[in-house]
Amino acid sequence: MNDMSAGPTGASETEQWLRLAVDELTGKGRIARQVDFVHAWGLGLPSGTAAAVERAYAELVAQDVLLVVGPAIGDNALVATPLAERHRLPTLHWAGAERARGEYMFHLQVGSHEDESIVLARYFASLRHGRVGVVYDLSPIGEQHLLFLEAEASVLGIQIAAAVSIAPLAEDASQQIGGIMSARPDAVVYLGLGLAAAPVARALTACGWLGTKAMNTAGIRGYDPKFAQIIDGWVYVDMYSDSNATLAALRQRLGISTTGSFRCATRYDLARLVAEGLARAPEATRDGVKEGLERVKWLPAAEGHEGTLLGFGRYDRGALHGRYLVLRRWFNGESLEVA
Numbered sequence: 001m002n003d004m005s006a007g008p009t010g011a012s013e014t015e016q017w018l019r020l021a022v023d024e025l026t027g028k029g030r031i032a033r034q035v036d037f038v039h040a041w042g043l044g045l046p047s048g049t050a051a052a053v054e055r056a057y058a059e060l061v062a063q064d065v066l067l068v069v070g071p072a073i074g075d076n077a078l079v080a081t082p083l084a085e086r087h088r089l090p091t092l093h094w095a096g097a098e099r100a101r102g103e104y105m106f107h108l109q110v111g112s113h114e115d116e117s118i119v120l121a122r123y124f125a126s127l128r129h130g131r132v133g134v135v136y137d138l139s140p141i142g143e144q145h146l147l148f149l150e151a152e153a154s155v156l157g158i159q160i161a162a163a164v165s166i167a168p169l170a171e172d173a174s175q176q177i178g179g180i181m182s183a184r185p186d187a188v189v190y191l192g193l194g195l196a197a198a199p200v201a202r203a204l205t206a207c208g209w210l211g212t213k214a215m216n217t218a219g220i221r222g223y224d225p226k227f228a229q230i231i232d233g234w235v236y237v238d239m240y241s242d243s244n245a246t247l248a249a250l251r252q253r254l255g256i257s258t259t260g261s262f263r264c265a266t267r268y269d270l271a272r273l274v275a276e277g278l279a280r281a282p283e284a285t286r287d288g289v290k291e292g293l294e295r296v297k298w299l300p301a302a303e304g305h306e307g308t309l310l311g312f313g314r315y316d317r318g319a320l321h322g323r324y325l326v327l328r329r330w331f332n333g334e335s336l337e338v339a
Helices: 013-027 050-062 074-087 115-126 140-156 174-181 197-206 217-223 225-230 245-254 258-280 286-294
Strands: 091-093 105-107 131-137 159-166 187-191 212-215 235-238 326-331 334-337
Touching: 013 258, 050 074, 074 091, 074 105, 074 140, 091 258, 115 140, 115 187, 115 212, 115 235, 131 140, 131 174, 140 159, 140 187, 159 174, 174 197, 187 197, 197 212, 197 217, 197 225, 217 225, 217 235, 217 258, 217 326, 245 258, 258 286
Parallel strands: 091 105, 131 159, 131 187, 187 212, 212 235
Antiparallel strands: 235 326, 326 334
16 A cells, blocks of 8 residues: 555555565465455545545455555554554554554554654753754644653753744745744754655754754655755664664675665565565464464564564564664765764
8 A cells, every 4th residue: 555656656666575575485385375466556644635545445445455564654554543443454554653553553663753752852862952942743743753752851851942833745944943043952853754854954054053953764865865965964763773684684685785774674674574474374364464463573673773673462563672763864965873
């Protein structure tokens, strides 16, 4: 299920990774039946609508699928969660929405609306920053990030000097940054989906800010070189570590350079969950696949710091366990891990 496009835009990268992992287990005799992939597209929030997500999900339900993979954006995962429960259809989304979990809704955390803010707050504390200015998306994503940043900041003795909202599709952030600067912060952080991150970064550069600047996993958009140039010097939350041995071995096996680490780690972990869930399913039914996913345990994850584990459980719907969020910084177009 693709919630970032209204229709096919070329070969499906996600399906290519899914096929890789499924073929590996088929070759080992662990998956005995043919696995077919079908697609549905619905341009969801914030660029599209929740209704488009609902229609795409309904298409997959009508095609009698045993498992849905997607959505990839947190707002749309929240839309899909009650649909998964209503249709008793196991669904695996790869967004940041921890609230988008349920009996049938499984979650691979490609970011976290809750945990990222904790990591950022502790980073500010390590730098002895006592006052933080926040620009956050006026959306469920941005508001959840802010909620957890405020809670952790309170624990650490950090003051939120100013918190101003911005429309997720805003093209100018000069007013928001002006409000932040008047509060005289030690650090500035952007929290949101990332479409408004570039305007925030431009406005901060325009006012001559030389202090600490950080953002959540919106910084992953820096894998676009033009975006990386805009957010040069920003610390952000990513999903891979240079020290992860599982990722290093995977990249070597597939001949993928270090610049492809993020996509390699996240896509392959997603694909392994799907393949292992199918292989461990006691029967080829929706409830059987749900049970198969619950039986996936303690796989070494390509994402996160070394030692991060991948799997689910009877009441556990968050796939990644351990230090799965990694602080990195964009510098001259390169992503560098923060020690």
